[in-house]
Amino acid sequence: MDWDKLRIFHAVADAGSLTHAGDVLHLSQSAVSRQIRALEDSLGTTLFHRHARGLILTEQGELLFEATSSMVRKLDTTAARIKDSEEHVFGELKVTTTTGFGTLWLVPRLAKLYDRYPDLKINLMLEERVLDLPMREADVAIRMKEPNQQDLIRRRLLNIRMRLYATPEYLGGAGTPQTLADIANYRLICQSPETPQVGAGAVLVQTLLAQNSSSLLMVNNYFGVLQGVLNHVGIGVLPDYVVADFPNLIRVLPDLESGEVPVFLAFPEELRTSRRVSAFRDFVLEEIQSIRKFQAESDGDMA
Incomplete structure (x- = not known):
């Protein structure tokens, strides 16, 4: 034809x-x-x-x-x-990840990537829906579970957990809970279990809601939860990667946390040689080291 x-x-x-x-x-x-x-x-x-x-x-x-x-x-x-040039990274790169990871971790770090590659154009799609990489709905994905689509190159970045955090100011006025049952006496900030989120996070939230807190704030994303915590509204359920950027936050009930959630970076096999994809992948791997370091230090403090 x-x-x-x-x-x-x-x-x-x-x-x-x-x-x-x-x-x-x-x-x-x-x-x-x-x-x-x-x-x-x-x-x-x-x-x-x-x-x-x-x-x-x-x-x-x-x-x-x-x-x-x-x-x-x-x-x-x-x-x-x-x-794509061996010397020059430019053009559009379509990246998809969850709303929480995108707004709270990825976007605040993108200035470093643009400093390195000023001609890069990133189209960032933040949603809980898993986009179809082989059909090129996106070029690169960072997801909170291992992708099951075929013909993808995937790499586990790290494991995260959801934990409880509050500001010193909130705990200074309300006191610090010592047991799970004590949560009933504090204002809890969390996502609704019905909100799209990783299963481990939903299980932890259900456990906390079962304590029947006298006061509650539910938000449909982690950005809202973080803002509530930072503004001393209550004790919030947040992924540990968020707190690496807010070292003043205090972990509450350190023995209580969600199960591990794997974080994967994936892209189609056909983009293996793309300079844009390689540049973004390498940047994320470099930046993710700060989370790993924070997790190691935090776990060491809890030991």
Whole structure:
């Protein structure tokens, strides 16, 4: 099949309109229409249902669009590899991670990455939904569980735990709980167990809520929990990586914590040689050492 015709078909299917596709391709509507008719003639089938509101793919058109979409993704990947230079890291990098890890740990450190690679353009997608890396919804993912998608390069960064923290100011006024049952007498700040979060965190929260605290603040993300803790609202459930940046916080009930949660970095096998991906991966590995050091020191203090 003629690639030019396939390219035009893909643009029309993506835009749902001959006119809009022509604008993207810098072709007249009549030229686009001729190419689509020629492609349909060569395939002996109809690719679009035509009506007043635009174009809708036929079943055969859907099959062809799926094939051209795969071709476009591979071409984009190839183009990115070609543009990547051994000396110069630039262009867009799509990164996805959880809202908590992204807002509380990753974003505050990105200035260092931009200092190193000022022409890098990061598209950061923060959500609990796991994006499809092989389908290139993102280039790199940092997730709180091992990815199970195929054809991924993955690396465990560290293990984290959810623990209880408060400010000296809050504990100075309210006192410090000595047992789990004492939590009933303090204001607890946590995510709701129904909020999307790692299972280990939800289990710890359920254990704490079972103590029937007299006062409670529930927030749907760790950023809100941290703000509550920093502003002396109460005792908060936070992942230990957060507290590395707030050494003034005091760990409460040090024997109480969630189970370990593994943190993985992953990217598609086809991006193994991408300079952008390598630069981001190496940066994260360097920065993650601060968390490991903090965890080692904290665990040592508790011993």
